[in-house]
Amino acid sequence: MISFNRVTKIYQKDWVGLKDITFQIKQGEFIFVCGPTGAGKSTLLKLIYKDEDPTEGIIKVLDWNLGTLRKNNIPQLRRKIGVIFQDFKLLQDRTLEENVAFALEVTDIPPRDLRKKLMETLTYLRLSHKRFSYPFQLSGGEQQKVAIARALVRDPYILLADEPTGNLDAKSSQEIMNTLFDINYKGTTVLMATHDLKLVKKMKKRMIYLEEGKLTTHN
Amino acid sequence: MSLQISIREGIKTITRNGSLFFLSLLVVSISLFLLSLFGLVTINLYYSLRILDEKIEIIAFLDEPADITTLKSNILKIHGVRDVIYVSSDQALKELQRELKETEEVLSIFEENPLPASLRIKLDADYRNAQGLEDISGKIMLLRGVKETIYGGELVDQLKKITKAITAFDIGLLLIIVFSVIFVIFQTIKLTIFARSREIEIMKLVGASASFIAVPFAFEGFVQGFVGGLIAFVLTIITYQIAVVYFFGELYFHFWWFFFGDIACGIIFGIIGSGVAVQRFLK
Ligand SMILES: Nc1ncnc2c1ncn2[C@@H]1O[C@H](COP(=O)(O)OP(=O)(O)OP(=O)(O)O)[C@@H](O)[C@H]1O
Ligand SMILES: [Mg+2]
Numbered sequence: 001m002i003s004f005n006r007v008t009k010i011y012q013k014d015w016v017g018l019k020d021i022t023f024q025i026k027q028g029e030f031i032f033v034c035g036p037t038g039a040g041k042s043t044l045l046k047l048i049y050k051d052e053d054p055t056e057g058i059i060k061v062l063d064w065n066l067g068t069l070r071k072n073n074i075p076q077l078r079r080k081i082g083v084i085f086q087d088f089k090l091l092q093d094r095t096l097e098e099n100v101a102f103a104l105e106v107t108d109i110p111p112r113d114l115r116k117k118l119m120e121t122l123t124y125l126r127l128s129h130k131r132f133s134y135p136f137q138l139s140g141g142e143q144q145k146v147a148i149a150r151a152l153v154r155d156p157y158i159l160l161a162d163e164p165t166g167n168l169d170a171k172s173s174q175e176i177m178n179t180l181f182d183i184n185y186k187g188t189t190v191l192m193a194t195h196d197l198k199l200v201k202k203m204k205k206r207m208i209y210l211e212e213g214k215l216t217t218h219n
Numbered sequence: 220m221s222l223q224i225s226i227r228e229g230i231k232t233i234t235r236n237g238s239l240f241f242l243s244l245l246v247v248s249i250s251l252f253l254l255s256l257f258g259l260v261t262i263n264l265y266y267s268l269r270i271l272d273e274k275i276e277i278i279a280f281l282d283e284p285a286d287i288t289t290l291k292s293n294i295l296k297i298h299g300v301r302d303v304i305y306v307s308s309d310q311a312l313k314e315l316q317r318e319l320k321e322t323e324e325v326l327s328i329f330e331e332n333p334l335p336a337s338l339r340i341k342l343d344a345d346y347r348n349a350q351g352l353e354d355i356s357g358k359i360m361l362l363r364g365v366k367e368t369i370y371g372g373e374l375v376d377q378l379k380k381i382t383k384a385i386t387a388f389d390i391g392l393l394l395i396i397v398f399s400v401i402f403v404i405f406q407t408i409k410l411t412i413f414a415r416s417r418e419i420e421i422m423k424l425v426g427a428s429a430s431f432i433a434v435p436f437a438f439e440g441f442v443q444g445f446v447g448g449l450i451a452f453v454l455t456i457i458t459y460q461i462a463v464v465y466f467f468g469e470l471y472f473h474f475w476w477f478f479f480g481d482i483a484c485g486i487i488f489g490i491i492g493s494g495v496a497v498q499r500f501l502k
Pocket of ligand 2: 041042043086162
């Protein structure tokens with residue numbers, strides 16, 4: 001489903017983001033991407049939804065070789081992947097509801113199904129009561145949940161979660177983790193980046209550990 | 220993506236960024252107004268120059284009596300002659316009286332009408348210069364019944380030179396204004412879209428296709444151009460009315476040309492401007 005073959009990402013000025021990374025992820029897996037700040041976790045996720053291109057190596061996602069994927073087909077790839085961005089990336093001029101609905105509008109879903117799916121997701125994440133609020137009217141944790149809702153609303157094949165619990169208290173974190181496991185249980189492949197090793201150890205899931213761009217532990 | 224969603228998104232894009240929209244609408248309106256105003260000036264300039272040019276003619280004074288019909292048809296056969304108008308001595312007197320009211324007393328001194336009958340010879344555009352006038356006048360002089368001809372001669376060439384200079388100046392100015400207007404409109408639209416570059420980036424990351432992102436912006440550009448063109452047109456009409464009433468008394472103006480011209484320019488600049496600007500983010 002996702003494979004990295006000797007992938008290296010060098011940012012401008014010879015700054016190494018990732019170095020010689022190789023791994024495979026099968027459909028339905030749940031994987032933690034761990035490592036200290038600056039280790040390259042976000043970089044790894046960005047390579048998967050082709051926000052960045054690798055300097056070297058081959059990346060395959062779903063049925064696509066990202067190296068040869070044409071520009072016009074990038075939206076197709078991204079619609080099959082749900083991303084919870086580390087910095088949320090909410091549209092500031094739209095309400096909570098419009099932000100989540102946007103992820104559906106870019107696909108060809110009929111309006112009636114869109115409404116239904118939207119309500120389901122907002123209810124599931126308990127966001128309905130705030131649905132007419134704008135991002136700046138929401139707390140950090142609430143914004144995080146909107147970002148999660150937007151990633152989940154399309155039932156993606158792959159869910160990339162970049163520090164999805166970073167802004168939440170212990171109880172909300174646990175809720176989010178349960179949500180992610182739930183999604184994974186329904187068949188979505190989940191990659192979650194975090195530097196919270198304690199949390200990861202508790203979960204007993206597969207883990208990729210990065211340090212200064214290098215893959216050091218892989219179980 | 221359906222047109223319905225694009226238009227709905229386009230309208231939302233406008234309402235979400237109301238102040239930005241009105242700011243650039245203002246710029247578009249004023250720019251188009253300037254362009255249209257200059258168009259008005261140019262058209263009137265050309266119109267008056269053409270009238271002036273058409274006044275270039277040869278007047279042939281006739282012997283008394285003359286066979287006017289034959290003479291007329293002979294002159295019309297000369298290459299470069301477009302029209303021949305007969306002015307009898309009575310008509311000539313009346314015209315003179317009409318043009319110079321004060322000279323009535325002067326004219327009353329004469330017992331008889333002192334003005335001879337004449338033919339006014341209108342020329343084709345190519346012959347309305349010193350050379351053409353001289354050639355044709357020479358040929359007319361050879362005809363029986365013609366006493367004398369008068370025409371502008373050197374003065375005509377002088378006039379032509381001045382006309383040419385004015386025309387060149389006007390075209391130069393027009394080009395400068397057209398380019399400035401296009402530049403200002405494009406820059407303004409670009410700025411309003413740049414202000415939303417973060418939003419566009421996010422849309423791309425969420426999987427929006429290039430057209431899904433671009434069409435609402437193009438729609439916004441369309442509305443901006445359409446409304447801006449309309450405002451520019453209304454301002455032009457107001458200016459035209461003021462100019463007619465207070466300054467010129469009469470001006471050439473073509474309602475529909477200006478109406479469609481303003482709106483078409485607005486729409487074209489609006490759509491292309493936003494299209495070009497948003498294209499930068501879709502690479
Ligand atoms: N666009 C960029 N241009 C240049 N360098 C970058 C860019 N993005 C990331 N980097 C660098 O690459 C390295 C890895 O960054 P990355 O964001 O992947 O880290 P991370 O593991 O996600 O860190 P964090 O836990 O803080 O989110 C960092 O040193 C960062 O400075
Ligand atoms: Mg990161």
